[in-house]
Amino acid sequence: MSEEAHPQHGPHGYSGDKAAVLGRLRRIEGQIRGLQRMVDEDTYCIDVLTQISAAKSALQAVAVGLLEDHLSHCVVDAARAGDPSAKVKEASDAIARLIKS
Amino acid sequence: MSEEAHPQHGPHGYSGDKAAVLGRLRRIEGQIRGLQRMVDEDTYCIDVLTQISAAKSALQAVAVGLLEDHLSHCVVDAARAGDPSAKVKEASDAIARLIKS
Amino acid sequence: MSEEAHPQHGPHGYSGDKAAVLGRLRRIEGQIRGLQRMVDEDTYCIDVLTQISAAKSALQAVAVGLLEDHLSHCVVDAARAGDPSAKVKEASDAIARLIKS
Amino acid sequence: MSEEAHPQHGPHGYSGDKAAVLGRLRRIEGQIRGLQRMVDEDTYCIDVLTQISAAKSALQAVAVGLLEDHLSHCVVDAARAGDPSAKVKEASDAIARLIKS
Numbered sequence: 001m002s003e004e005a006h007p008q009h010g011p012h013g014y015s016g017d018k019a020a021v022l023g024r025l026r027r028i029e030g031q032i033r034g035l036q037r038m039v040d041e042d043t044y045c046i047d048v049l050t051q052i053s054a055a056k057s058a059l060q061a062v063a064v065g066l067l068e069d070h071l072s073h074c075v076v077d078a079a080r081a082g083d084p085s086a087k088v089k090e091a092s093d094a095i096a097r098l099i100k101s
Numbered sequence: 102m103s104e105e106a107h108p109q110h111g112p113h114g115y116s117g118d119k120a121a122v123l124g125r126l127r128r129i130e131g132q133i134r135g136l137q138r139m140v141d142e143d144t145y146c147i148d149v150l151t152q153i154s155a156a157k158s159a160l161q162a163v164a165v166g167l168l169e170d171h172l173s174h175c176v177v178d179a180a181r182a183g184d185p186s187a188k189v190k191e192a193s194d195a196i197a198r199l200i201k202s
Numbered sequence: 203m204s205e206e207a208h209p210q211h212g213p214h215g216y217s218g219d220k221a222a223v224l225g226r227l228r229r230i231e232g233q234i235r236g237l238q239r240m241v242d243e244d245t246y247c248i249d250v251l252t253q254i255s256a257a258k259s260a261l262q263a264v265a266v267g268l269l270e271d272h273l274s275h276c277v278v279d280a281a282r283a284g285d286p287s288a289k290v291k292e293a294s295d296a297i298a299r300l301i302k303s
Numbered sequence: 304m305s306e307e308a309h310p311q312h313g314p315h316g317y318s319g320d321k322a323a324v325l326g327r328l329r330r331i332e333g334q335i336r337g338l339q340r341m342v343d344e345d346t347y348c349i350d351v352l353t354q355i356s357a358a359k360s361a362l363q364a365v366a367v368g369l370l371e372d373h374l375s376h377c378v379v380d381a382a383r384a385g386d387p388s389a390k391v392k393e394a395s396d397a398i399a400r401l402i403k404s
């Protein structure tokens with residue numbers, strides 16, 4: 001994980017919406033615990049898979065929200081400060097990892 | 102969620118590996134809690150996204166494992182018992198949901 | 203690519219629907235050529251991305267259709283002939299590749 | 304498709320790499336034609352699926368490249384010109400469509 005400090009960006013993009021992001025992640029945690037219960041109770045496999053698809057969608061929605069905040073803050077700030085190419089490359093690599101994961 | 106009973110299949114496909122599946126889901130729950138900590142501590146957005154990609158991969162690996170068990174048990178049993186077409190359609194729909202989610 | 207012959211399965215699962223699968227692939231080829239035209243004419247990037255998403259969805263729909271046929275034929279035949287575990291593993295690996303690609 | 308002109312951005316982001324993008328799309332077109340040949344010759348289904356996964360990966364790589372160019376040009380230009388929020392939202396929506404497709 002990058003240990004790099006980002007003092008020039010002040011609070012990260014998601015700080016404003018931190019409560020909303022945390023709320024979504026807590027709901028996803030609840031979905032994962034629900035999955036454990038389903039497996040523990042021998043729920044029919046297809047129903048477990050449907051619930052996994054839902055958790056995956058929810059996780060991706062969090063990622064897209066974070067990406068939008070990141071573009072709005074870090075990339076935009078870098079564009080205004082001078083050369084944003086490193087930030088753009090970093091964001092594109094994160095998008096590629098997300099698509100391929 | 103389907104309320105359909107599956108008495109003819111006996112214990113579901115994943116029952117044998119239940120402990121392993123539960124272990125994987127518990128690790129994913131830990132990853133989701135780790136994500137909450139990262140957001141709470143204003144971790145750099147790109148690092149949060151990397152961790153989301155890892156949780157998504159782990160969730161998909163659970164899904165593929167469940168699918169393999171489901172094919173090995175439910176679909177194979179249905180093939181031997183007569184007409185497996187409903188089970189095959191159901192599995193294909195689950196695969197499609199997983200790919201599109 | 204596997205050079206393995208599959209004489210025991212007779213015509214492959216998709217043979218019956220070969221015309222339909224070929225029609226879908228031809229439409230996807232048309233989408234890819236449309237993409238080349240868009241890029242050549244400097245179409246706005248976001249519109250090109252929308253068209254890429256559509257082609258990707260169409261490609262995945264072909265894959266899910268082929269998988270369903272494969273499960274209906276090869277896996278079901280293997281289940282009836284004896285031990286389907288190699289066919290199930292092979293199908294699961296293909297599903298995993300598709301999800302991760 | 305958006306009919307909006309983007310005169311302020313001059314040539315689109317990918318114009319510089321147009322030849323490279325077109326080359327990649329032509330290779331993908333070749334992959335799709337290869338898929339038609341495989342289906343026509345009754346190639347084993349799993350091998351067809353492997354080739355579909357490869358074409359999907361190649362298509363996504365084009366999308367990520369276009370996104371990176373788009374962020375580098377349109378989003379960065381908008382950031383410097385004033386309010387980039389519409390461009391950021393548009394890019395995030397395209398990323399979401401790509402992830403969900």
